[in-house]
Every structure is written in structure tokens, then in C-alpha cells.
Amino acid sequence: METVSIDELENSIQPAARICRLTDALGLTDVALNYYELEPGDSFAFAYHSHELQEEVFYIQNGTATFETDDGDVEVGAGELIRFGREEFQRGWNYGDETVVALALGAPQESGTQVTLRYCQHCDQKTDNSLDSADNESAVVARCTDCGTETGRWYQGPMDGTVP
Incomplete structure (x- = not known):
């Protein structure tokens, strides 16, 4: 048996105000589990x-x-759930005025190849993107895999003016 307090877990760089990765903290082996808090405008x-x-x-x-x-x-409102199958595209947002609090469960724990589509201004369409750490910064940067154009940048905490 494992117990964990969400308040004791570190936040990670994401397009959400807060994400706590519960998978390792709980010693899960077959399912991935994350806790999210999304402020208005944030994404999962x-x-x-x-x-x-x-x-x-x-x-x-x-x-x-x-x-x-x-x-x-x-x-999807409070008390409701939504399921996405393998290879089904999705992205969740908080377009409301109040904080979204959610749990995300994924099974199996290994997600395999992830296709990430973002709008690229240079290519003028949604293209696959890679996510990497920014040099000399505590940030995550998305780049178009076709042309290398930066399509987004995120820092610790809320999106702080980054490109969604």
C-alpha cells in the first residue's frame, strides 16, 4: 500500500498551473496517473x-x-468523465472562469509513440512537433518537425504569455 499527499508533490513544467505526477509517487506499474489544476486558459x-x-x-x-x-x-463538467481510445486525438482546455481540477488515468502505463500536432506559422498548418528543454532555461519548447519553427514555449506554472 502507498499513500501520497498531492500538496507534497512537486509541480512540473506543463501548460497547466499545476500537474502532479502520481504514477511513481504511488509506485504504479500498470497505469499512469496525473493530478491537474488548470487556471482559465490553461491546457492539459x-x-x-x-x-x-x-x-x-x-x-x-x-x-x-x-x-x-x-x-x-x-x-466535461464536474463529476463527469471522458475516455479517449488509442490513437484518438484530443486536447483539453479550461475555457471557463473557475479552476479545473482533474485526474487523468492512462493504461497501459507506456503510451508508445505520441503524435503532437500544433499550428506552425511557417508551414501554415498543424504539423507534428517535438518537445525539448530550452537551452539555459527552465522551459519546454515545441518545434515543428517539418521546418524547425518554434510553435510554443512553457515555463514553470501558468502559461505566462506562451503560445498555446
């Missing part, structure tokens, strides 16, 4: 994406999350 992910091997379930505890999908936007 760096890009519109899919996972090759993993299906994901989001349980919204507070607020309303809007998920961008191939079938259009889907709103």
Missing part, C-alpha cells in the same frame, strides 16, 4: 495529440474542461 497538454498504445480517462472534479476532438469540442 502541450498539443493536440494521440497515444499509440494508451487509452486515457479524465475525471473532472471541479470546473468544466473543453476537449478538442476530431468530432468537435466536447465539454
Whole structure:
């Protein structure tokens, strides 16, 4: 048995105000588990994406999350869940005025290849992107894999004016 306090876990660089990775903290071996707090304008992910091997379930505890999908936007409110199958594209946002609090579960734990689509101004379309640490900064940078153009940059905490 393992117990963990979310308040004792470190935040990581994400397009969300807070993400706590619970997988390792709880010693999980078959499922990935993350806790999120999204302030207005924040997102669960760096890009519109899919996972090759993993299906994901989001349980919204507070607020309303809007998920961008191939079938259009889907709103999920407090007390509701949404499931995405393997290779199904999605990206969740907080377009509301209150904080979204959510748990994200993924199984199996290994997600396989992840396709991350972001709009590239140079290519004038959504393209696959790579995510890397910025040189000499505590930041994550997204770059178009076709042309190398930077399509987003995130720092610790809320998005602070980065490109979503």
C-alpha cells in the first residue's frame, strides 16, 4: 500500500498551473496517473495529440474542461468523465472562469509513440512537433518537425504569455 499527499508533490513544467505526477509517487506499474489544476486558459497538454498504445480517462472534479476532438469540442463538467481510445486525438482546455481540477488515468502505463500536432506559422498548418528543454532555461519548447519553427514555449506554472 502507498499513500501520497498531492500538496507534497512537486509541480512540473506543463501548460497547466499545476500537474502532479502520481504514477511513481504511488509506485504504479500498470497505469499512469496525473493530478491537474488548470487556471482559465490553461491546457492539459502541450498539443493536440494521440497515444499509440494508451487509452486515457479524465475525471473532472471541479470546473468544466473543453476537449478538442476530431468530432468537435466536447465539454466535461464536474463529476463527469471522458475516455479517449488509442490513437484518438484530443486536447483539453479550461475555457471557463473557475479552476479545473482533474485526474487523468492512462493504461497501459507506456503510451508508445505520441503524435503532437500544433499550428506552425511557417508551414501554415498543424504539423507534428517535438518537445525539448530550452537551452539555459527552465522551459519546454515545441518545434515543428517539418521546418524547425518554434510553435510554443512553457515555463514553470501558468502559461505566462506562451503560445498555446
